[in-house]
Amino acid sequence: MSRDSAIGTNIRETVERLFRDFDARGGLKDVFLVACGGSLYELSGLQHLLRCESRVLRATSVTANEFAFAAPARANGSALVIALSLSGGTPEVVAAAKKARELGASVLAIVGKPSCALAESADESIVFANEASGAEMDYEQSNIAVSLRIGFELLRLADGYGHYEKAALAFGVLDRSLRGMKKQIQRRARKFGEEHKDDRFIYTVGSGPSFGAAQTLSVCIFMEMEWIHSCAIHSGELFHGPFECVNFDMPYVMFMGEGRTRPLDERARKFLTKYSDRVTLIDARELGVSILAPEVEEYFSGLYTWIAAMEYARELAFAKRHPLFERRYMGKVAY
Template sequence: MNAQIQNALNPDVAKVLEAVQGRSLDRIFFVACGGSSALMYPSKYVLDREAKTIASDVYNANEFIHRNPATLGEGSLVILCSHSGGTKETVAAARFAREKGALTVSLTAKPESPLAEASEFVIKYEKASYFDETVAKNSDFYLMYQLVTGVLNHKEGNALFSDMVESLENLGTVYEKTKAQFLDRSKSFGETYKDASIIYTMASGSNYCAAYMFAVCILMEMQWIHSHPIHAGEYFHGPFEVLTPEVPFIMLLGLDETRPLEERALEFSRQYSDNLIVIDAKEFDMEGIADSVKGYIAPLVLNKVLGVYATAIATARNHPLETRRYMGKVPY
């Protein structure tokens, strides 16, 4: 590892990579709930594309315990995430994984939280991915990618690690440019759809995380708008029957290998809808991002652009993103 990469590597991530070197590792489990789970989808995609000896799965934290995977054991790395570090299902999952002999690593903004105490290693992040922030360094996505590509490099010699770490250093500039680029469009979106009763969001591959976060964490949780993330590959197997000229669809197009699925869905939808909101990663200024990782970085930028859209619709509706009926308000 050269000095430039060493200096850019987060110290908490470096500690985990050092521990990984001394262990036999054949499986990675990504375990969390809600948006914390969705942010793991791109890392799962990276492993599917790059890993030759390490299998991976994404689990809801509660189901992880109840399903009790037979492959969970001493050869497992379990990566967990909770912004507050207090999500009870995720805390229980960390304890469960440790009892099985797995190496547990948790990402959280609260290093003194119950999740941190339940895990062997803790990686503290500074910003949550789905808020309207241009900050990239030491955010949740940033650290997740450092960790996953670092594991691939340490265990399989995968060369993607250097390109990823160097590219992540330029991510903040990319965020700033795209936020400015889509600001006017986001305000128009907010005014146009502030009274919409339902809004769908569609994507595929590594970009599905952005569709999930916006549909579930923003529209449903934070705006109380009926919504659902639709996988572009599943669109023609039922969901396209709800397409009418009036129903808004946010269509996300990324740069990974599944883009043809998104393009097919968009081409069809243009024939029957007057309310398509298209956000295409080909429009992004990705200067400073290596070609080898642009497909992996695109969903992070798509998610950040949707953060701008989230602020715009919340402002237009006079419904702050922090408003809740039940979450943190009543027992559940």
């Protein structure tokens, strides 16, 4: 994957160094994905990739403070902890990284800036691009793309993954494809904002590669940024409880991924559109993920649906006249 970009070379070399370091320790066996809030959900595509494809590595997501206080017994010398934080200073994530190293695990930090407490507590770190800096972002360098790329490198090294080259090609066309998609959805994002600006409650639904996007929209946008009550429901779980709350006035944002779990999303979509008049679809297939190779498109579904969801979020904030970065507690009161 190094042919096309500096970030690709950087990730390949970093992951190789980390991986080789396990040779003397009996090999890498466990990968723990550790973060808080949006960062945790943005790692869920990496968990899905490793869980679906690796016969060698077990991937486990753990919220940072639970890792810090009740570290898994397998977080030891045969484990890699991948910790993600935009600020690089989230105290729970820094504490988890320190705990991981105490226990003998290696730590790879994915951070929004090179100099930060998390990078200092890690064995290696990779910097991702983000829009908070104001500059236009290259999506190949977004946190989700970086984490997926780490996953494909791990699969190449641990499993001799057969579709590595196809994934490499995908990263090369990602930015252009996503940029085009963003333009195409502006009108419907605006419609979403207008139609949901007075809602006190919105559910999100998704599975597999795009469940993380459903969680990010629910927790980071609706609850944290717009103070709208919400819950993210797994498409496979909808029929085991949550669907009893469906009614024609209740809004749902339905995420449709590409690949193996799409039948779960199809089933949820079918039910929701029958019993609610307020279903918004965010469908990776329709957003263009299928220009990527069929062997790997599934794993990029989360990135496509996440970027679309962020456009919907922006328009919701405008329609509500409630800026995305207004907070009442976060960073304002002691907790």
